[in-house]
Amino acid sequence: MSPYDPSAFPPFAVTVDLVVLTVRHHALCALSVRRGEPPFQGRWALPGGFVRTDEDLSQAAARELAEETGLRAQNGAHLEQLATYGDPQRDPRMRVVSVAHLVLAPDLPAPRAGGDARSARWAPVGTLLGENGQDHGGDTAPLAFDHGQILADGVERARSKIEYSSLATAFCPPEFTVGELRRVYEAVWGVALDPRNFHRKVTGTVGFLVPTGGTTTRQGGRPAQLFRAGGATLLNPPMLRPEV
Amino acid sequence: MSPYDPSAFPPFAVTVDLVVLTVRHHALCALSVRRGEPPFQGRWALPGGFVRTDEDLSQAAARELAEETGLRAQNGAHLEQLATYGDPQRDPRMRVVSVAHLVLAPDLPAPRAGGDARSARWAPVGTLLGENGQDHGGDTAPLAFDHGQILADGVERARSKIEYSSLATAFCPPEFTVGELRRVYEAVWGVALDPRNFHRKVTGTVGFLVPTGGTTTRQGGRPAQLFRAGGATLLNPPMLRPEV
DNA sequence: TCAAAAGTGTTGGTTGTACACCCATGA
DNA sequence: TCATGGGTGTACAACCAACACTTTTGA
Known part of the structure; x- marks a missing residue:
């Protein structure tokens, strides 16, 4: 690739690791894979792999995502x-x-295991991070490498970002109701929100939601309007996360 | 360093590049160095260099910062x-x-050139980014490599981060007045702020500013109280950037 | 008929903004 | 005495949280 002597600079391996978050069963969950080889054999880790010589970092991330989950970015998901x-x-x-x-x-079918991973699963982030004295989902081992820190950083990013952007819609199917969107916020933040004020807020923010005209009763009760994500990416005013 | 075959993964060079921002003469400025060798010889670039095998990324950034500017992080500066x-x-x-x-x-003495750089200078970010048809500070060449994009990303990060954190104090000397802090916000955002409301806002946010007891008249007019940065890092409520 | 979820109206407290006004210094 | 920047008071508008109330479905 170049006439340069590789010994003139220290060589590094460069990988991408993925914090893949979704909301299922009213809880924020992350994708984790069980390592099939040392180091940390048998421990849970984040999916990831080496960056290839001819691809950009975001391309590598999208490729790993497709390999691990079958999910294509730009198909509702956000990367x-x-x-x-x-x-x-x-x-x-x-x-x-x-x-x-x-x-x-959005909530996905069961993940497929790929590459050097024995298996893959969705797990609540609280479990993976060992919060509240919970174990780590069957054993007490924390995530491999520094993946616990990476996951914690990713969760914190998601929590703060849905506050001032429309990214919460990335957790929803293509068409969704205001109540479903509210349950996303409640799961990610771990709080209860007032359904009435939430409804007014999101429907009043121009560009956030676009009504499709359809309705659904899949959540029970009175039929709810269906929406798609609008073009707006920044929310003004932001959704205020309640005090702790 | 390891028993692994380096040919088993693609080798990369890893560098750190620095977006060093300061406020001088009421303008947001960035540190740039003139390249002394190809590629982009003679063009302006961001300071930076290779990461060494035994140092962390933040250590490498702090080392490069010290080499290029003599500035030590944790000495008022934020990295x-x-x-x-x-x-x-x-x-x-x-x-x-x-x-x-x-x-x-904070506003620093003239930068020192170091390493492979012929010279170093502070330049207003608008100049370096070639905004408003301005040239790039003497010639019309944009920054080397993708450094224009990196600088733009850094400026955007700084602009949004002083909104909800106390980081604007990193642009100030150890002791500063409310007016000096306001001029930092005005320079970074490129807007005019109401001095009266700004004063009330920053002094009313607990943990943001700590009065030192001293006063100064270095800005002219009535003596102004001197403050140090308080312990708070997150501002609640945030400083609201006026609409464009 | 009842439970459940969707959606609207209203109210009262908080916050942001605009701006009038006073204060303390140097020239 | 005046210009300059520092600092306080106040009024109005916008916003948000709380919650009573109505609507529309499935069971």
Whole structure:
């Protein structure tokens, strides 16, 4: 690729890791895969893999996402770069710099295991992060590498970003009701919101929601209007997260 | 460093690039260095360099910052990771992934040139980005590599971050007046703010400012109280950027 | 008929903004 | 005494939280 001597600079391995979040059963869940080989064999980790020589970072992330979940970005899901992790000791094998990406996806069918992973699953983020003395979903081991920190950073990004952007719609199917969108906010923030004020707020913000004309009763009760995500990406005024 | 075969993964060069912002002469300025060797010889670029094998990304950024400016982080200045840029074509020599960092610094003495840079200077970001048909500070060439995009991303991050955090104080000397802090906001956002409402807002936000007891008349007019940055990092309520 | 969820109206407190006004210094 | 920037008071408008109330379905 170049006439340069590779020994003139320290060589790094570069990977992408994915924080894939969804809302299922009224809880914020993340995709995790069980590692099939050392190090951390048998432990849960975030999906990811090496960046190839001819692809951009976001292309690598989209490729890994498709390989692990069958999900294509730009198909309702949202993908953005999260942060980069490069502690010299983060991988015991070699010097690896990982560019973490955040994916917000609607509730998906059961994940497929791929590559070097024995299995894959959705797990509530509280479980994966070992909050409240919960175990980590069957064993007490935290996530492999620094993936616990990466996941925590991704969750915090998602929590703050749905406040001032319309990204919460990325957790919803193509058509959804105001109540379904509200349950997304409640799951991500872990709070209860007033249905009446929420309804007024989201329908009053221009460009956030576009009515499709249809209705549904899939949540029970009175039929609810169906909406699609509107073109607006920034919410003004923002959705205010209640005090803790 | 490891028993692994380096040919098992594609090797990358990893660098840190720095967006160093300050406010001088009532304008938001960025540090740029003139390149002394190809590619882009003679063009302006952001300071930066290779990450060493034994250092973390933030350590590498702090080291480069000290080498280029003599500035130590944690000495009033703020350093945070910005984003990572890894387009395969971004450096014509080889595959380079650059982890950009953002530095907010008080007005500094003239920068020192270091390393492979012929010279270094502060320039208004509007000039460096070629806004409003301005040239790029003496010649019409944009910044080298993708540094124009990196700088634009850093400026946007700074503009939004002073809205909901106390980071604007990083642009001020250790002791400063409310008026000086207001001029920082005005320079970064490029707007005029009401001095009366601004005063009430910042002094009313607990933990933002701590009075030192001293006063100064260095801005002329009635003596102004001096403040230090308080412990709070998140502003609640945020400083609202006026509509465009 | 009842429970459940959708949606509207109203009210009262909080917050932001605009701007009149006073204060303390240097020139 | 005047210009300059620092700082306080106040009134109006916009906004938000709380909650009573009506609507429309399935069971």
